[in-house]
Amino acid sequence: MTAERIDPPDLSPATGFSHAVVATGSRLVFLAGQTALDTDGKITGDTLPEQFERALGNLLTALRAAGGTPSDLARVTVYATDVAAYRAHAPELGRIWRSLAGRNYPAMAVVEVVRLWDEAAMVELDGFAVLP
Numbered sequence: 001m002t003a004e005r006i007d008p009p010d011l012s013p014a015t016g017f018s019h020a021v022v023a024t025g026s027r028l029v030f031l032a033g034q035t036a037l038d039t040d041g042k043i044t045g046d047t048l049p050e051q052f053e054r055a056l057g058n059l060l061t062a063l064r065a066a067g068g069t070p071s072d073l074a075r076v077t078v079y080a081t082d083v084a085a086y087r088a089h090a091p092e093l094g095r096i097w098r099s100l101a102g103r104n105y106p107a108m109a110v111v112e113v114v115r116l117w118d119e120a121a122m123v124e125l126d127g128f129a130v131l132p
Contacts, residue, residue, distance in 0.1 A: 003074065003104070003130070016094050017108035023074040023130035029066045030128045033079070034058035035121040043120040048082070048089050051122045053096045059125045060100060068129045070101035076108050076127035083112040086123070 006020040007013070036045045036054035045051040060070055080086040086093070097105075106127065116124050 002132075003071070005105070014105070016090070016097065016105060018105045019107065021074045021107045025072075025130035025132050027067075027131040028128060029063060029068055029072070029131060031059055031062050031126055033117075033124045033126040034062065035116060035118060035124045037118070043118050048080075048085050048122050049092045049096060052089075052093050053100070055123050055125050056096065056100050059127065063129055066129075066131070068131050071104040072129040072131050073101070073104075073106040073127055074130050076106045076125055078108065078110045079113045079116060079124040079126075080110055081113060081115060081122050083110060086110060 002024040004022040005018040006022065007018060008020075011019055034055050035058070036043050036051035037058065038044045038054075043051070044054050059076075063070070063072065078086070116122075
């Protein structure tokens with residue numbers, strides 16, 4: 001994928017995301033929502049950062065199985081059951097993101113939801129990627 005990340009100076013500085021991503025490629029990969037499920041279908045992690053790390057890892061596992069890499073991500077949406085907690089953990093979540101996915105940030109949004117499919121889940125990530 002060729003990705004041009006656009007962060008206009010007329011908008012607030014983008015920290016941990018890109019305001020816009022212009023992606024050129026030949027294959028779109030739509031990634032289903034991923035929570036902190038282990039291979040037995042059980043939510044792992046007692047804290048938001050632990051669950052975020054597993055959910056992101058699961059999203060990236062699905063992306064790699066489709067032939068993509070983290071830099072191919074064009075869009076990710078984070079659904080959190082507590083945005084205040086998400087903001088409080090933002091520095092740690094950013095370190096986790098950079099460790100697993102690098103610094104080529106996709107366009108992103110964080111949305112607070114009442115609950116997720118699995119009641120024990122605190123966070124879910126979905127998105128799409130553009131592959132060469």
